[in-house]
Amino acid sequence: xxxxxxxxxxxxxxxxxxxxxxxxxxxxxxxxxxxxxxxxxxxxxxxxxxxxxxxxxxxxxxxxxxxxxxxxxxxxxxxxxxxxxxxxxxxxxxxxxxxxxxxxxxxxxxxxxxxxxxxxxxxxxxxxxxxxxxxxxxxxxxxxxxxxxxxxxxxxxxxxxxxxxxxxxxxxxxxxxxxxxxxxxxxxxxxxxxxxxxxxxxxxxxxxxxxxxxxxxxxxxxxxxxxxxxxxxxxxxxxxxxxxxxxxxxxxxxxxxxxxxxxxxxxxxxxxxxxxxxxxxxxxxxxxxxxxxxxxxxxxxxxxxxxxxxxxxxxxxxxxxxxxxxxxxxxxxxxxxxxxxxxxxxxxxxxxxxxxxxxxxxxxxxxxxxxxxxxxxxxxxxxxxxxxxxxxxxxxxxxxxxxxxxxxxxxxxxx
Amino acid sequence: xxxxxxxxxxxxxxxxxxxxxxxxxxxxxxxxxxxxxxxxxxxxxxxxxxxxxxxxxxxxxxxxxxxxxxxxxxxxxxxxxxxxxxxxxxxxxxxxxxxxxxxxxxxxxxxxxxxxxxxxxxxxxxxxxxxxxxxxxxxxxxxxxxxxxxxxxxxxxxxxxxxxxxxxxxxxxxxxxxxxxxxxxxxxxxxxxxxxxxxxxxxxxxxxxxxxxxxxxxxxxxxxxxxxxxxxxxxxxxxxxxxxxxxxxxxxxxxxxxxxxxxxxxxxxxxxxxxxxxxxxxxxxxxxxxxxxxxxxxxxxxxxxxxxxxxxxxxxxxxxxxxxxxxxxxxxxxxx
Numbered sequence: 001x002x003x004x005x006x007x008x009x010x011x012x013x014x015x016x017x018x019x020x021x022x023x024x025x026x027x028x029x030x031x032x033x034x035x036x037x038x039x040x041x042x043x044x045x046x047x048x049x050x051x052x053x054x055x056x057x058x059x060x061x062x063x064x065x066x067x068x069x070x071x072x073x074x075x076x077x078x079x080x081x082x083x084x085x086x087x088x089x090x091x092x093x094x095x096x097x098x099x100x101x102x103x104x105x106x107x108x109x110x111x112x113x114x115x116x117x118x119x120x121x122x123x124x125x126x127x128x129x130x131x132x133x134x135x136x137x138x139x140x141x142x143x144x145x146x147x148x149x150x151x152x153x154x155x156x157x158x159x160x161x162x163x164x165x166x167x168x169x170x171x172x173x174x175x176x177x178x179x180x181x182x183x184x185x186x187x188x189x190x191x192x193x194x195x196x197x198x199x200x201x202x203x204x205x206x207x208x209x210x211x212x213x214x215x216x217x218x219x220x221x222x223x224x225x226x227x228x229x230x231x232x233x234x235x236x237x238x239x240x241x242x243x244x245x246x247x248x249x250x251x252x253x254x255x256x257x258x259x260x261x262x263x264x265x266x267x268x269x270x271x272x273x274x275x276x277x278x279x280x281x282x283x284x285x286x287x288x289x290x291x292x293x294x295x296x297x298x299x300x301x302x303x304x305x306x307x308x309x310x311x312x313x314x315x316x317x318x319x320x321x322x323x324x325x326x327x328x329x330x331x332x333x334x335x336x337x338x339x340x341x342x343x344x345x346x347x348x349x350x351x352x353x354x355x356x357x358x359x360x361x362x363x364x365x366x367x368x369x370x371x372x373x374x375x376x377x378x379x380x381x382x383x384x385x386x387x388x389x390x391x392x393x394x395x396x397x398x399x400x401x402x403x404x405x406x407x408x409x410x411x412x413x414x415x
Numbered sequence: 416x417x418x419x420x421x422x423x424x425x426x427x428x429x430x431x432x433x434x435x436x437x438x439x440x441x442x443x444x445x446x447x448x449x450x451x452x453x454x455x456x457x458x459x460x461x462x463x464x465x466x467x468x469x470x471x472x473x474x475x476x477x478x479x480x481x482x483x484x485x486x487x488x489x490x491x492x493x494x495x496x497x498x499x500x501x502x503x504x505x506x507x508x509x510x511x512x513x514x515x516x517x518x519x520x521x522x523x524x525x526x527x528x529x530x531x532x533x534x535x536x537x538x539x540x541x542x543x544x545x546x547x548x549x550x551x552x553x554x555x556x557x558x559x560x561x562x563x564x565x566x567x568x569x570x571x572x573x574x575x576x577x578x579x580x581x582x583x584x585x586x587x588x589x590x591x592x593x594x595x596x597x598x599x600x601x602x603x604x605x606x607x608x609x610x611x612x613x614x615x616x617x618x619x620x621x622x623x624x625x626x627x628x629x630x631x632x633x634x635x636x637x638x639x640x641x642x643x644x645x646x647x648x649x650x651x652x653x654x655x656x657x658x659x660x661x662x663x664x665x666x667x668x669x670x671x672x673x674x675x676x677x678x679x680x681x682x683x684x685x686x687x688x689x690x691x692x693x694x695x696x697x698x699x700x701x702x703x704x705x706x707x708x709x710x711x712x713x714x715x716x717x718x719x720x721x722x723x724x725x726x727x728x729x730x731x732x733x734x735x736x737x738x739x740x741x742x743x744x745x746x747x748x749x750x751x
Binding site: 002005006009012013016017245246247249250251252253254255256257 | 463466467468488491492494496498499500501502503504505506507511515516518519520521563564
């Protein structure tokens with residue numbers, strides 16, 4: 001009960017300190033807004049079209065040409081943009097365009113008459129060879145599909161005409177019915193292709209983009225973890241303040257145990273950490289939507305997200321006791337907090353995505369609790385995993401919490 | 416009357432340093448007991464052990480019949496502590512501070528409100544109870560600091576240097592409060608201070624503590640009687656045993672001894688010795704003369720020295736008070 005009294009008093013004091021409230025609640029929102037914007041700008045944004053531009057000069061403007069353009073756009077890897085012939089030629093010469101695909105004027109009639117037609121893909125000499133090759137494969141693939149479709153329709157048409165001369169009892173399949181069936185098969189081949197074309201960019205391993213979360217999915221849990229751990233400094237300063245003004249002595253002389261006293265000093269950290277998480281996540285979901293940006297999602301296991309948030313707040317509280325036990329002066333608390341909490345935040349993936357950090361730091365980030373907290377949030381929020389998939393992270397966070405408490409209590413100076 | 420506090424050979428060590436060196440004393444029920452000593456004498460450490468803030472290294476004490484080494488949790492309900500520091504939360508109001516400390520002692524609801532109002536009346540700060548402590552003057556903060564120690568109506572109250580940094584008006588108010596608590600509510604009080612005037616005004620008995628030891632303990636009257644008919648400090652160029660014997664033989668003199676001179680710290684290279692104007696310069700040595708009658712002894716000593724052409728470099732007749740007693744017992748001033 002006395003622990004709660006101390007906690008309520010500390011929360012009352014904390015919420016009177018506007019500077020502290022700004023630091024712990026508004027600063028993370030500012031960081032998220034800035035960092036998610038920056039990450040989106042360097043390729044983390046969901047809305048950016050990263051497909052290769054394919055400028056097209058459509059001299060035909062017929063149905064078949066439109067079908068070809070739609071097929072190219074839907075094939076993946078290229079983004080079709082129409083240009084006038086003269087404009088495209090000029091931009092190609094000025095190196096403003098890397099290539100131009102020209103659809104001849106006789107394209108639709110040629111397809112309809114089952115005559116050979118030629119698409120012309122002109123590449124600039126300085127165009128990226130790999131990109132050129134990728135575009136060529138896409139265009140050839142779509143063109144071959146159209147050729148095949150056209151040829152099969154023509155064959156079916158011919159077969160139908162031949163079947164028309166057969167006796168009536170043998171006419172099970174009409175020409176219209178056969179063609180409709182064929183069209184259906186082609187439609188399915190477009191929506192459910194047997195072979196998918198994936199374009200890879202130079203230096204970017206295949207599959208990497210699939211794992212990279214949206215900027216907001218990355219920034220919200222990252223800064224939540226960072227700032228919840230930063231409340232540890234508030235706990236340490238609060239304990240130091242009590243010792244400095246002498247109220248710690250007064251509380252030690254009161255009928256309460258030392259455990260209650262320390263618990264009372266930790267509970268505000270824990271509650272503040274949970275409120276921080278709620279505020280930052282609410283900003284990620286509601287605030288980003290209000291700002292017209294892509295909101296974050298809570299994944300498929302919101303209960304697991306809550307559990308991780310509780311563990312992070314608990315671990316931060318333990319770390320606050322540890323700092324209070326180690327540091328002897330206000331300056332030491334500030335110095336140690338800055339050193340440990342920010343470095344651990346950077347190392348633990350609060351600023352830089354973990355898969356990038358691990359590429360150049362190897363297993364080093366695993367030595368800080370921030371890593372496990374971020375890993376758990378990424379598993380739940382980005383990869384859509386469930387509670388059972390983050391048990392290792394939860395166990396490690398609990399172990400860190402226990403370690404901080406044990407060292408903190410061992411080193412704590414009640415005198 | 417029975418003893419509410421009995422201290423037996425209480426010791427506190429920090430490594431090799433012994434802050435409290437086996438002190439023993441007792442406080443009677445309804446008594447205001449003074450612990451007088453300079454800063455660093457061990458007063459606060461002794462109180463910390465008696466209030467459960469620090470564990471003793473050895474020795475024990477019984478408060479209200481309970482042992483501090485085994486029954487401190489019960490004793491804490493019985494004790495009140497007003498620490499030397501302003502142990503308050505500056506951004507909270509006086510009432511919020513008192514409500515908090517009251518709840519820590521288990522007070523709730525109407526009882527808590529009544530106790531808070533009561534202690535605010537005692538320290539005469541009801542009108543400003545809802546202002547933040549940080550807006551208070553030093554004296555007002557001290558008064559609320561005392562109020563916070565009274566909420567649970569302790570039987571034994573420890574007041575640790577409660578007037579440090581306080582203006583004269585607030586100091587008088589604190590004295591009145593202490594006396595009223597003792598007389599009207601029968602509260603036993605242990606009052607520590609390095610101001611002998613406060614202890615003389617408030618306390619029935621006084622323990623003089625220096626360097627972790629109690630060097631005298633008695634009523635103020637008896638302690639002052641240690642000075643006999645008075646004490647005179649006589650500064651001379653040179654003193655030998657023959658001179659001390661001759662001075663001791665004078666009719667109004669009980670005893671003449673050489674006063675140990677304080678050892679000055681060594682001067683750093685290039686540093687010059689500095690003499691403060693306000694302090695008497697005692698070139699040579701100082702003889703402490705314990706007199707049967709200080710006026711007659713002064714006349715006799717000056718006459719004796721004149722007859723022998725011995726130059727007097729300083730003369731100080733000590734007032735009959737606790738400051739003089741402390742000087743008499745330790746050779747140091749209380750505020751050194």
